[in-house]
Amino acid sequence: MESNKINYVELPAKNLALNKAFFEKAFGWSFQDFGEEYTAFENAGLDGGFFQADFASRPKNGAALVVLYCSDIEQALARVQECGGVIEQEIFEFPGGRRFHFLDPCGNEWAVWSEPA
Template sequence: MQSNKINYVELPACDLEANKAFFKQAFGWSFVDYGNDYTAFSDSGVDGGFFRADFTSRPQTGAALIVLYCAELEAALAKVEESGGVIEQPIFEFPGGRRFHFLDPCGNEWAVWSDPIESE
């Protein structure tokens, strides 16, 4: 394990079962429950967990934005929608590529980014 590196992320979730089902279906994450109020996730790029809470994680309220990478951005957006996520910002371009923002079943905001489309 590397010192001084981000090792684990914990996020709120009002409904652990709904969030587990969403992230498993949309992104293929795995989960291990630790009691009724906590579930750890893996297969996500960085390990972390969801703790039961009645608040959400949104950049507008000062929370960090967790950004996932996907080479197939349109497919990721479709999978998020099919899995029950709500698109907060449709795909848009930014200086480093393209991305969209979505809300998970508990109202936490996330983003998915991809490389820019190469001009021919």
């Protein structure tokens, strides 16, 4: 393990089971539970977890934005919607690529990006 590198991220979830089901289906993540109020995610590119909380992580409230990469952004957007995510910002271009923002079932905001079309 490297010193001085981001190693783990934790996010709130009002309903752990609902968020686990969403990320398993939408992105293929797996989970390991640690009691009833915490679950760690795996196969997500960066290790982390969800903790039981009655609030959500949103950049407009000062939280960091977690950005996922997907080579097929249209497919990712469709999968997010099919699995119960809410599109917060449709696909848009930015210097370096394209991305969209979505809310997971617990209200946390995420983004997905890909290379330019």
